[in-house]
Amino acid sequence: MDVQIDDERFERTVEAYSEIGGTENGGLHRLALTDSDKEARDTFVNDLEALDLDVSVDEVGNIFGRRDGAEDLAPVFIGSHLDSQPYGGRFDGQLGVLTALETLRTFDDHDIMTDRPVVIVNWTNEEGARFAPALLGSSAFTGRASVEETLSTPDEYEGTVTLEEELERIGYDGDRPCTAGDIHSYLELHIECGPELEANGNSIGIADAIYASTWLEVTVRGQSKHAGPTPMEDRQDAFAATSEAVRDILSIPDRLDDESVVTVGEVHVSPNKRNIIPGEVTFSIDFRSGSDTVVTEAKNEVERALTASCRNHGTEYDIAEIMAKDRTDFSSIVTDAIEDATNSFDYPYQYIESVAGHDAMPMNDIAESAMILVPSVGGECHSENEFTRMDDCLAGANVFANTTYTLATKR
Amino acid sequence: MDVQIDDERFERTVEAYSEIGGTENGGLHRLALTDSDKEARDTFVNDLEALDLDVSVDEVGNIFGRRDGAEDLAPVFIGSHLDSQPYGGRFDGQLGVLTALETLRTFDDHDIMTDRPVVIVNWTNEEGARFAPALLGSSAFTGRASVEETLSTPDEYEGTVTLEEELERIGYDGDRPCTAGDIHSYLELHIECGPELEANGNSIGIADAIYASTWLEVTVRGQSKHAGPTPMEDRQDAFAATSEAVRDILSIPDRLDDESVVTVGEVHVSPNKRNIIPGEVTFSIDFRSGSDTVVTEAKNEVERALTASCRNHGTEYDIAEIMAKDRTDFSSIVTDAIEDATNSFDYPYQYIESVAGHDAMPMNDIAESAMILVPSVGGECHSENEFTRMDDCLAGANVFANTTYTLATKR
Numbered sequence: 001m002d003v004q005i006d007d008e009r010f011e012r013t014v015e016a017y018s019e020i021g022g023t024e025n026g027g028l029h030r031l032a033l034t035d036s037d038k039e040a041r042d043t044f045v046n047d048l049e050a051l052d053l054d055v056s057v058d059e060v061g062n063i064f065g066r067r068d069g070a071e072d073l074a075p076v077f078i079g080s081h082l083d084s085q086p087y088g089g090r091f092d093g094q095l096g097v098l099t100a101l102e103t104l105r106t107f108d109d110h111d112i113m114t115d116r117p118v119v120i121v122n123w124t125n126e127e128g129a130r131f132a133p134a135l136l137g138s139s140a141f142t143g144r145a146s147v148e149e150t151l152s153t154p155d156e157y158e159g160t161v162t163l164e165e166e167l168e169r170i171g172y173d174g175d176r177p178c179t180a181g182d183i184h185s186y187l188e189l190h191i192e193c194g195p196e197l198e199a200n201g202n203s204i205g206i207a208d209a210i211y212a213s214t215w216l217e218v219t220v221r222g223q224s225k226h227a228g229p230t231p232m233e234d235r236q237d238a239f240a241a242t243s244e245a246v247r248d249i250l251s252i253p254d255r256l257d258d259e260s261v262v263t264v265g266e267v268h269v270s271p272n273k274r275n276i277i278p279g280e281v282t283f284s285i286d287f288r289s290g291s292d293t294v295v296t297e298a299k300n301e302v303e304r305a306l307t308a309s310c311r312n313h314g315t316e317y318d319i320a321e322i323m324a325k326d327r328t329d330f331s332s333i334v335t336d337a338i339e340d341a342t343n344s345f346d347y348p349y350q351y352i353e354s355v356a357g358h359d360a361m362p363m364n365d366i367a368e369s370a371m372i373l374v375p376s377v378g379g380e381c382h383s384e385n386e387f388t389r390m391d392d393c394l395a396g397a398n399v400f401a402n403t404t405y406t407l408a409t410k411r
Numbered sequence: 412m413d414v415q416i417d418d419e420r421f422e423r424t425v426e427a428y429s430e431i432g433g434t435e436n437g438g439l440h441r442l443a444l445t446d447s448d449k450e451a452r453d454t455f456v457n458d459l460e461a462l463d464l465d466v467s468v469d470e471v472g473n474i475f476g477r478r479d480g481a482e483d484l485a486p487v488f489i490g491s492h493l494d495s496q497p498y499g500g501r502f503d504g505q506l507g508v509l510t511a512l513e514t515l516r517t518f519d520d521h522d523i524m525t526d527r528p529v530v531i532v533n534w535t536n537e538e539g540a541r542f543a544p545a546l547l548g549s550s551a552f553t554g555r556a557s558v559e560e561t562l563s564t565p566d567e568y569e570g571t572v573t574l575e576e577e578l579e580r581i582g583y584d585g586d587r588p589c590t591a592g593d594i595h596s597y598l599e600l601h602i603e604c605g606p607e608l609e610a611n612g613n614s615i616g617i618a619d620a621i622y623a624s625t626w627l628e629v630t631v632r633g634q635s636k637h638a639g640p641t642p643m644e645d646r647q648d649a650f651a652a653t654s655e656a657v658r659d660i661l662s663i664p665d666r667l668d669d670e671s672v673v674t675v676g677e678v679h680v681s682p683n684k685r686n687i688i689p690g691e692v693t694f695s696i697d698f699r700s701g702s703d704t705v706v707t708e709a710k711n712e713v714e715r716a717l718t719a720s721c722r723n724h725g726t727e728y729d730i731a732e733i734m735a736k737d738r739t740d741f742s743s744i745v746t747d748a749i750e751d752a753t754n755s756f757d758y759p760y761q762y763i764e765s766v767a768g769h770d771a772m773p774m775n776d777i778a779e780s781a782m783i784l785v786p787s788v789g790g791e792c793h794s795e796n797e798f799t800r801m802d803d804c805l806a807g808a809n810v811f812a813n814t815t816y817t818l819a820t821k822r
Binding site: 085086087227229230239240242247253258259265266269272279286357376379380 | 640650685
């Protein structure tokens with residue numbers, strides 16, 4: 001059977017949610033557990049209750065809405081996240097939650113009773129922009145992270161509060177235990193956040209894997225001195241050492257694997273005064289590759305680059321790995337179902353390895369999982385310029401609804 | 412004649428002023444026009460009044476204390492600044508003000524009446540750490556800067572206030588017109604802020620020149636995108652372009668003049684998130700050389716470096732020059748007087764060109780000026796580790812008092 005999403009209602013839903021924490025440039029500024037995230041969550045819970053779902057919130061604030069199946073089988077989970085990057089876009093995360101919501105509305109429209117229960121979910125703090133690292137809610141849910149540690153995660157964006165305090169403040173410190181139980185499968189739709197689907201003219205990407213990745217935090221220590229009378233040869237300039245190392249680190253993909261990517265996105269210079277030689281610099285490294293081995297080699301290359309630049313500048317360094325994720329290979333049960341649904345609509349598609357991390361990674365530990373990706377115009381992502389054409393959103397939603405139906409049907 | 416500073420009182424004075432805004436690591440955190448700067452100013456004014464000086468405060472908060480001479484001649488100005496760097500040291504600036512204060516106390520001790528009046532001065536916001544650029548008070552006083560623009564300078568350290576608002580808040584918006592009038596000469600003592608005097612075993616540096624310098628502010632514009640799925644070749648990474656350019660810029664002294672110095676001390680990355688490619692970076696360049704021509708050539712080299720790195724990374728750049736100072740050649744009238752005083756005490760000394768800028772630069776525009784420098788242990792400056800041995804401070808103070816006497820004596 002092919003179910004069809006109600007395109008007008010779907011568009012209205014996306015518009016309505018985009019007003020919550022919407023920016024004047026058409027983006028979203030809705031960081032996890034802020035007032036605007038609370039408003040989005042409240043709207044979401046209302047929408048779930050309007051569908052007569054069994055709504056629950058777990059200890060880390062993940063929100064679930066359960067739609068019963070005809071039989072008492074392990075459920076299908078569908079969803080994504082409502083939190084955004086700072087001044088991010090209106091598609092990253094939200095589109096996956098709203099596609100799942102419209103899928104359940106469409107099932108109601110057509111009085112569809114699935115064999116398996118279907119549970120829609122909004123994961124807490126996927127972005128990691130406020131509480132690092134990313135994927136906190138889904139990681140706690142699947143046992144990758146402890147609930148206790150997750151709750152004590154500090155706000156790194158602007159405050160001194162913890163995730164637990166913010167959950168309590170906005171009333172999303174739920175009482176459902178944060179454990180997964182038996183789950184049949186997990187399906188998530190997300191924007192690609194990269195240029196490949198658009199470049200190839202495809203509306204649907206079937207993600208069958210997610211890149212391995214590491215987040216490193218580097219500290220370079222030199223000495224703060226007056227920028228004037230300290231001769232160049234007497235300096236231990238932490239930013240001079242940093243810029244030399246960064247130039248080297250950013251060329252690692254050229255040397256190891258030209259499909260890997262590396263980013264130095266966050267830099268803090270101390271004391272950060274124009275007439276004082278930097279005494280300390282901390283900076284982040286985000287490295288991703290389709291191969292676990294390349295990630296390991298890249299970490300060695302980072303050590304080598306820092307050893308060389310710190311020797312040249314009389315500085316010292318430390319490296320801390322604050323996140324490490326192995327390559328994820330998704331389930332062919334789910335990717336086959338996506339491919340069948342895509343073919344039944346005749347949408348142009350391709351298989352794709354996601355370089356971005358998603359909640360489907362931890363979910364893949366405990367359930368048959370895969371993802372549907374839709375094109376990002378210009379590859380824009382994590383910025384207010386994010387855009388996905390409504391035709392592509394609808395194509396994704398139609399494939400999503402039918403894949404959900406297939407997964408929820410007993411074989 | 413040789414006058415001698417009272418060494419115990421001088422030490423006590425330095426200790427007492429070091430408590431105002433003192434840090435737990437023995438430094439000073441006393442930014443211009445903050446509460447602790449007000450406290451230091453109040454103490455200073457009390458000390459001037461205790462000497463029966465004619466105290467006045469001008470429109471930009473410079474504090475003057477006039478000691479009459481025997482004749483109505485153009486006065487000798489002596490002083491420095493009481494403001495500090497953020498978490499800076501207790502010698503930079505303050506030592507020069509307190510040396511001038513002790514000089515006048517010593518004149519009183521010995522009932523010395525000079526021919527010329529002597530005016531002690533504390534200049535507002537020498538450091539430029541809170542209100543950029545540096546030397547605001549002395550520049551307004553000597554006509555290098557307009558009073559109006561000086562008053563409207565914004566607080567760049569933490570607030571949104573202007574210099575004028577802070578002057579009013581702490582009660583140092585004086586009514587003396589900010590103009591110099593006829594001044595005979597200006598003498599300032601300061602720590603070297605560099606390693607040369609200590610390395611050569613000299614207690615006294617006679618500064619006969621100050622390096623030319625420029626402060627540039629560079630903005631590099633790229634595009635913020637997701638650090639994951641954006642392939643390396645599709646990036647316009649503003650920090651990649653920056654680190655490549657900075658590496659090049661920091662090697663300019665090697666190529667042009669190995670006694671020049673260059674510092675990239677302040678860096679701001681936007682949005683500064685570990686999983687977002689930097690869309691914009693601003694950074695400062697501080698370049699100093701004994702030669703005006705080398706500074707001009709260095710600015711061309713900065714342009715060349717940025718053009719190349721921005722071409723490599725698909726980014727764009729702007730450069731704004733926010734401060735430019737030509738080389739200062741001090742007056743031989745003053746350096747001769749310093750040399751005579753130094754010889755009469757038999758202190759080891761050398762002539763030196765100061766790389767650091769000082770209030771004596773603008774003062775040299777309108778009066779015969781020069782400086783006495785005393786050694787900085789390890790060349791430490793603009794940090795809490797600043798240190799000058801008390802023997803050297805006293806040597807400097809003795810030379811200062813006798814030079815002041817010579818300058819204030821009619822020829």
